[in-house]
Amino acid sequence: MKRESLLPRIGVTVLLLAFAGSALLIATRIRRVAAPGTVTLRLAHFQLEGGIREAFTTLARRYMDAHPGVVIEQLPIPGVVYGSWLRTQLVGGTAPDIVEFGQLPTEFQDELLARHFVPLTGVLEEPNPYNRGTSLENIPWRETFIDGLDIDYRSSNLKEYYLIPTAMMTERVYYNRTLWRQVLGDTPLPTTFAQFRLIAAQVEAHAKETDRLLVPLAGSVESMQALDRLFASQTQRLHLALDLDRNLIAGNIELAVGWLQGRWSSDSPEFQRGLELENELAGMLTPGFVNLTRGDATFLFLQQRALMIFAGSWDYISLTGQSAFPIGVFSLPVPATDDPVYGASLLGAMSELEQGGRCSFAMNAASAHPELALDFLRFLGSREGNRLFMEKSHWLPALIDIAPPDHLRDFMPVTEGYPRGFDPHFFVNIGTEVRRLWETHLDRLVTPTGGVEAITTLYRDRFGPALREDLARLIARSSVRIIRQDSMLAALTRLRDCSSAAECVRVDTKRSEIFQHQNAREAEAYWVKAELSAATATKASP
């Protein structure tokens, strides 16, 4: 047969096979959904790491065994398309009963939660029936979570809980045990940055002596998390000094106004030392790491061309499953308080409790089986459900009183530690301009030709305008959310004529909390605007 006529035939055949495969998949799915006497609950998530789908399958199987006639169907969706996929499904009324809430723009989250999801505030204050017979039996469900759902789980504008976390996440330095022994002998794991520095120097010396391609730490663009962590150790004390309302947390607004008022700058010793530490750590990473992906770094580590890699607890299965060598982990050490250079700015080891639970699920208000969906969510967030999930996923438990297996103990969040300081781009982010300034010009700090002075010079000119722009936007966005609460407050006032005492308490409490939030945020917004005007006037005056 001639080549010209063969190629189209192959193409058509592939197309037909793909069509047949798709049709078969859809047909079997429809048959499964439509099987008489069964109720299907669908659960969507974007966790495609190793072990997670298996964990959800195990949970589903356990639940289905106990609930004949119920089918739990899992929909793993790639993270890059998850946000738009979820929004399309929600708007189209075809979203799964239970969905992982994430990969969504923050400005739409309140609207999405309010319109499409069921508030769980009431049920979270009751004990979870699936905890019967356990140590958590009589504890309100909310308090059974390690973070008590104090962080992020309560929409500050809606004043309701919507999300149930399934895991805690931490970040650690993973190391190649075999290589460690070869290069470092019986050198103990480092507990201070000074010891970590010595280890990195030994690795570099070994690589030079043996002419081997080996770096201390595999780096990628995601290594910025490690850089930020070290920087934040140097701003612990400054952070508390900028805490104007004395609640031992200086939020982004307090930090930004502190800068406008000249209470700190990029020339402050704490900021400078933070940059120096970052610069030092960057020297231990793969050269050019800012242009490498997480996959590149993982590959280097698995190829034994890096002794260590900084990665999340969520990477445990992926890394241990692919490596041909035993792996150990330790916390990225920060400088000791008696460190002659870096000790003065820090308070000590940093707590990891402020991160809160992750991989959180919400219940679709349009679910055809709301009682069942809530029941499965309760199972997912129960002691048994979370233990099963932990065992299969190798992720840290989100609930208290679940003992992690030995290999997960080193990942457990540090509870005996001080609040961390702030990053060069503040907590998480204050806005796109400050973040962009940092990310675009990080190379000035970490490349051999750059350094602390190079980035400080840039920051002297460019940080102020970026911060002012971000702060103005932050206040504008916050104001939009605050004024939306006016309609909610009128509605809650009209709902005070309620039928039951419990309902009256719910309505009164929500109205009261929204007023408290609105008044506090409104005062803050006016204050920031006044400070921004004052800073601009000062800058403009000759």
Next chain:
Amino acid sequence: MSSLSGIRRLLTRSRAVVAVCLLAAGTADCREAVRSASSWKETWEDASRLLVNDAYRAFTAAGRSPAGATRESRFGEAVMLLNVQPKTGANLDRAQALFLALVKENDSDDLGIMAAYYLGRLEQVHRPEPDLPRALDHFEVLMRKHPGHFFAQMAAVKVCILRLYAVDQLVPPARRLEQAEAMQVFFTLSEAQRDYHLVMADACARLGGTAGRELEHAQAAERAGHLDRSGRADLDLRVAELARGLGQRDRAIDYYRKFLTEYTREARVYLVRQKLRELEAQP
């Protein structure tokens, strides 16, 4: 199980809407017609969950029904117009007209008083160009006429905020703080007292008030109650920190302990324990 009953209600209502819409061959107003026939409770429930456009459609449908708009539905329409998307000048003008009419009809019932409050809010935050002096006028009229009403009390909190930070910028901060202090006697309802004292505690910190006065306001806010969980934690630590700075050792210890009793799994716990240990070690 309020959440479950809410879900059931949503489902029942949506099924009813679908059914009537099918019967009405999908006319544009069928959904609104169904909703306006039901009680306002469900519409206010929607609004309380930020579903403003849905609530707006239900309230306006009442105006097109044979029975015509009620005082309640006109208030509902006006208050939804403040936030209905897209937000337009015409919507805000219509809201203003509805609020003015409600006040004119009766300025002493709950709806009239709330309408007066929202006239102030409209000028304060909803217009693209806020008119703060007019907002203050609306709030101050309400405060004079109905000083004990919840919305007049909340209007006074707004007045306090505006005078501290927005309208009297040429007045020295110390004088602004003094003027705001003089408002304290106005607040008689506990939720307004809470917000007033929280605003004042913050203002002391931001505008150069004394730590002693900041502590008094923080404690007054605590006495007023109604604080949410994170607000209580923040206030406990604020009182403890201020008391420690002022040399009030016993009070600081009490509040550090109070925080540690209620919040056990929090990033600040370790730091607070260290501070408490240091204080307890002092003679």
